[in-house]
Amino acid sequence: MLRVKSSFWLAVLLLAFMGVFFGCEDKYTVMVEKENGTIVGTVKPADSNARVDAVQETAVGSDVIDSEGRYRIDDLPPGVYILEVSAEGYGTTQRYDVIVYDGSTTAVSEIELSPFPDQIWSVSPSDGQRDVRPNTSICFSFREDMDQGSVEDAFDINPSIEVIFDWNGFRSVCIYSASYSFYPNTEYTVTLGMGAHTLDGDSLSFDYSFSFTTAPIRVNTRPEDGSSYVSTHCYHIIMYFNTQMKPSSLEEAFGINPENPGNLTFSSYHRTATMYFEPWERYLFSNTLYTITIDTSAEDVNGFHLEETFSFSFTTEPLRVEYYWPANGATGVSINYSPYVVFNTLMDQQSVEDAFSISPGVDGNFEWTNYVRFSFDPVDNLVRNTLYEIEIDTTCRAQGGDRLSATFSFSFTTEP
Numbered sequence: 001m002l003r004v005k006s007s008f009w010l011a012v013l014l015l016a017f018m019g020v021f022f023g024c025e026d027k028y029t030v031m032v033e034k035e036n037g038t039i040v041g042t043v044k045p046a047d048s049n050a051r052v053d054a055v056q057e058t059a060v061g062s063d064v065i066d067s068e069g070r071y072r073i074d075d076l077p078p079g080v081y082i083l084e085v086s087a088e089g090y091g092t093t094q095r096y097d098v099i100v101y102d103g104s105t106t107a108v109s110e111i112e113l114s115p116f117p118d119q120i121w122s123v124s125p126s127d128g129q130r131d132v133r134p135n136t137s138i139c140f141s142f143r144e145d146m147d148q149g150s151v152e153d154a155f156d157i158n159p160s161i162e163v164i165f166d167w168n169g170f171r172s173v174c175i176y177s178a179s180y181s182f183y184p185n186t187e188y189t190v191t192l193g194m195g196a197h198t199l200d201g202d203s204l205s206f207d208y209s210f211s212f213t214t215a216p217i218r219v220n221t222r223p224e225d226g227s228s229y230v231s232t233h234c235y236h237i238i239m240y241f242n243t244q245m246k247p248s249s250l251e252e253a254f255g256i257n258p259e260n261p262g263n264l265t266f267s268s269y270h271r272t273a274t275m276y277f278e279p280w281e282r283y284l285f286s287n288t289l290y291t292i293t294i295d296t297s298a299e300d301v302n303g304f305h306l307e308e309t310f311s312f313s314f315t316t317e318p319l320r321v322e323y324y325w326p327a328n329g330a331t332g333v334s335i336n337y338s339p340y341v342v343f344n345t346l347m348d349q350q351s352v353e354d355a356f357s358i359s360p361g362v363d364g365n366f367e368w369t370n371y372v373r374f375s376f377d378p379v380d381n382l383v384r385n386t387l388y389e390i391e392i393d394t395t396c397r398a399q400g401g402d403r404l405s406a407t408f409s410f411s412f413t414t415e416p
Contacts, residue, residue, distance in 0.1 A: 035103030037076050042069040043085055044112045050087035052111075054098070056080075078102045085111050089206055091118045117204040119144055119196070121171075127210035134184045134214045134243035134300070135271035137166075137174040144198045145170035154196035154204075158189045170199065179301045180271040181243040185216040217306050218242045219294060225312035232316050232345040234284045236276040237292065244301040245273035253298035253306075257291045258400070260284065281371060285400025286319040286345040319402040320344050321392070322372075328410040335382040335414050338367075339390060340375035346399040347371055355396035359389045371399070385416045 039061075043050045046069030053059040054073050060081070063071040083095040091114035100106050115127070121141040125132045140151070151173060152165050162178035182188065189211045197203040222238040223230045247266040254264060254275070261280035266273065277292070284290065293311040323342040326333045339358075352374065353366050364378040382388065389411040397403045 034078055036074070037078055037100040037103060038105040039073045039076060039081070039083070039098060039100060039108060040105060041071060041083075041108035042110050043071065044069055044110060048087040048090060048113055050085050050090070050113060053084045053086075054081045054100075055084055056082075059084075076100045083108065083111070085113060087113055090114060091116045091120070091205075115208075117206055117208055119146065119198060119202065119204055120192070120208060123190075123210060125212040127212070129212045131215045132182075132212050134182045134217070135180065136182065136214070137176050138190055139172070139174040140192065142171045142198075144200070144202070146173075147197055147199055148173070151192070151196045154193035156191045156193065158191075159183070159186065176271070179244065181301055182214050183302055184214055184243060184300065184304050185307070187211060187213045215242060217245075217298075217300060217304065219310045221292075221312050223314040225314070227314040229317045230284070230314045232284045232286050233282065234279050235282050236278055239275045239277075239292075239294065241273040241275070241300075243273065244268060244271060245275075246299045246301060247273075247275075249297055249299040250275050250294065253293075253295045255293045255295070257293075258285070258288065260290070281346055283344075283346045283372065284316050285402065286316055286398050287402040288400050289313060289315045317344065319398045319404055321404075321408050324410055326410075326412040328412070330412040332415045333382075333412045335384055337382075338364075338375045338377045339388075339412075340373060341390075341392065342373045343398070345372065345402070348397050348399055349374070352392065352396045355393045357391050357393075359391075360386070362388075382414050384414050387411060387413045 039054055041052075043052065043065045046065065046067060048065070050065050051062060052065065052071045052073065053062040054076055056079065061073040061076050063073050065071045078100050081098045081100060083098055085093045085095075093111055093114050095108060095111055098106060098108055116123070119142055121143045123141075124139045125136060138157075148165075148167055148170065155163075155165075155175065157163065161182070164176045164178055166174045166176065168174075189209060191207055191209040192204065193207045194204045218241070220240040222240075250266065250273075251264055254277070256262075256277065263278050265276045265278065267276075268274075291311060291313045293309055294306065295309045296306045298306045298310075320343070321341055322344040325340055326337075349366075349368055349371065356366075356376065358364075358376065360383075362376075362378045362382065363380070364376050366374050367377055368374045376390075389409060391407055391409040392404065393407045394404045
């Protein structure tokens with residue numbers, strides 16, 4: 001009996017022991033303390049005395065760059081930050097999604113301050129740009145909708161000229177010279193003052209100024225200077241100016257050597273000027289070196305002259321037969337058709353007729369459509385089933401004096 005009781009109490013103790021270790025529902029939490037981190041980097045320009053703020057909802061930490069543009073923001077809790085960089089005379093610059101990890105240092109790539117107030121996105125021409133076309137426009141792009149009148153009132157340009165504002169909505173404006181041409185070879189300084197403001201009344205934080213220098217009056221041409229084998233078919237010799245010019249002054253300034261009859265015409269497009277020389281009958285002399293000059297009497301719409309005489313030269317192609325009929329070796333040619341020849345330039349008609357021959361001999365007349373094309377009209381029909389050969393020897397000459405380099409010939413056979 002005593003042995004049974006002892007076993008019973010041993011089982012009770014064992015169950016109680018298991019309940020303590022396996023039936024306990026108490027929970028324990030282990031706390032691990034996180035370490036703060038650091039953000040480092042550089043800002044340009046280094047002499048801006050810029051302030052760098054690490055921002056979440058508010059600024060968590062900040063630093064002012066040293067003389068080499070470096071900053072260091074310590075003791076930042078791990079997380080994602082926006083860096084806001086500001087300095088007097090510069091727009092605010094932001095760098096997003098900068099991550100600080102537990103107990104580590106985050107290096108940020110170099111940040112360059114914006115030269116513009118916060119409302120300005122971009123300008124053109126760029127500050128310090130040189131060789132700007134005088135027919136350019138000054139353009140501002142804004143980040144926000146601007147009060148147009150405040151922008152126009154706050155705009156200034158030196159040297160002073162009359163300007164025209166051309167708005168595209170509320171965020172973009174281009175400013176043109178009222179004469180559609182700025183002065184050539186001139187440095188301009190443009191300022192948009194703090195009076196310019198958004199439609200919400202947010203004014204520029206500082207006066208923004210930039211400068212650019214215009215190019216002198218320049219000329220581009222077609223054909224280009226030094227071109228060779230230029231087609232004698234010439235509807236126009238073209239001279240493009242980088243600014244608006246006075247047509248009357250160009251007429252006086254223009255010269256062509258050797259002299260070639262022709263007309264000057266002018267056009268203006270997108271604040272530029274183009275002059276066209278159209279040769280008489282739209283042909284140049286063959287195998288000829290032409291030199292065209294525009295002297296310093298040429299004047300733009302603001303009264304500025306070419307700084308020095310402009311000239312360019314080109315050489316035309318040699319005299320040649322450009323087209324003829326019938327084709328060489330043709331057969332079955334109608335007996336009542338008239339052969340014809342087309343040259344590539346204006347010809348001395350008498351010299352062509354003297355240089356012409358047809359074999360077997362045929363009586364006929366020369367009919368000239370213009371100074372480049374003639375036909376030979378037989379008095380009677382050609383003989384059937386006959387091989388004819390036409391030659392034009394090297395005594396024929398163009399009006400400019402050029403001659404064929406070799407005798408030209410072709411043959412054909414008439415219909416049976």
